[in-house]
Each structure stands twice: as C-alpha cells, then as structure tokens.
Amino acid sequence: xxxxxxxxxxxxxxxxxxxxxxxxxxxxxxxxxxxxxxxxxxxxxxxxxxxxxxxxxxxxxxxxxxxxxxxxxxxxxxxxxxxxxxxxxxxxxxxxxxxxxxxxxxxxxxxxxxxxxxxxxxxxxxxxxxxxxxxxxxxxxxxxxxxxxxxxxxxxxxxxxxxxxxxxxxxxxx
Numbered sequence: 515x516x517x518x519x520x521x522x523x524x525x526x527x528x529x530x531x532x533x534x535x536x537x538x539x540x541x542x543x544x545x546x547x548x549x550x551x552x553x554x555x556x557x558x559x560x561x562x563x564x565x566x567x568x569x570x571x572x573x574x575x576x577x578x579x580x581x582x583x584x585x586x587x588x589x590x591x592x593x594x595x596x597x598x599x600x601x602x603x604x605x606x607x608x609x610x611x612x613x614x615x616x617x618x619x620x621x622x623x624x625x626x627x628x629x630x631x632x633x634x635x636x637x638x639x640x641x642x643x644x645x646x647x648x649x650x651x652x653x654x655x656x657x658x659x660x661x662x663x664x665x666x667x668x669x670x671x672x673x674x675x676x677x678x679x680x681x682x683x684x685x686x687x688x
Contacts, residue, residue, distance in 0.1 A: 522555060522558070522593065561581050562579065564592050566597075579596075580595065582594065582599075587617070589618055590618030590622075592625075
C-alpha cells in the first residue's frame, strides 16, 4: 500500500485514508492518530507559513506565503513554505532541532530559533520533492476549500469527541 500526502507535504498517510472518490474517509473509521493528524491538516492547510508569519506578523499577513509542508507532531507542528523549508531542515539537521523530534516543543523551539535571527546558510539544500505520478492522487484542496467534506463531518461529531481530540477548529466554518 502506498503513502499519500493530503493538503500539505510532510505527513504521509496510507492510501486507505482516501475513499474511492478521492475524498478523505469518514473520521470515525480512522485510527486515532490518523484522525488527529487529518483534523490538524484541516485547520492548518490554509495557514500562512510559520516562518513568514514570524517575519511579517499579523499586520502583514498578505506578505506571507501559504504553507506547503508540515513537520512535527499535532499541537507542536510547524508549517512552512518552500522558501523557509530549508531553514527548518538546517535547524533540525545541523543546529540542535533533532532533539525535539517527536516532541510538542518542536514548534516553540523552531520559532524561537527563527526569531533569534537564525537561518540556513546561503545555498543550503532542502529536500527535493518528487511526484512519481501526480495524476494518480487527488488534487490538494484550494485555500477556501480546505479538506472537502470536513465541515459537514465535524458538525456531526459529539462535542465530547471534539474536546478529546484537542484540536483548534476555529478557522473552519462549522
């Protein structure tokens, strides 16, 4: 079984999280870890790059690039544009970030490193992303579409189930 990215590169899911129609399967049918990551993606897929936001702030949000990649764990994730992905990879690989692998503190630690003026050296190589067969996977949702069908499904969940997931869904229209 292959792996797929949904909405953002980085977190990979088994293809079975998608139904035959290319939409994400109902949340209730997923493993809890997959469900939590899918819900975080639904919230973060339309966010600006964390590094851009740190550089420009809320007052200049229009100057921020849209997030393209996600690293870390839910509630400690970092979303980045292609221009800032090398900064994160440099921090993670070369400047102490690896100690935060799997930890919720990863987001805060990277943000502080970035706010302190640190960046990847000029010409630092990030990751080369290759789409082996981009037509075989569904298109990523647009900024205003988020992840198709999620708003309707989330409306049907019990409040206690949503609270247990500890996910901020304020940006969704539910």
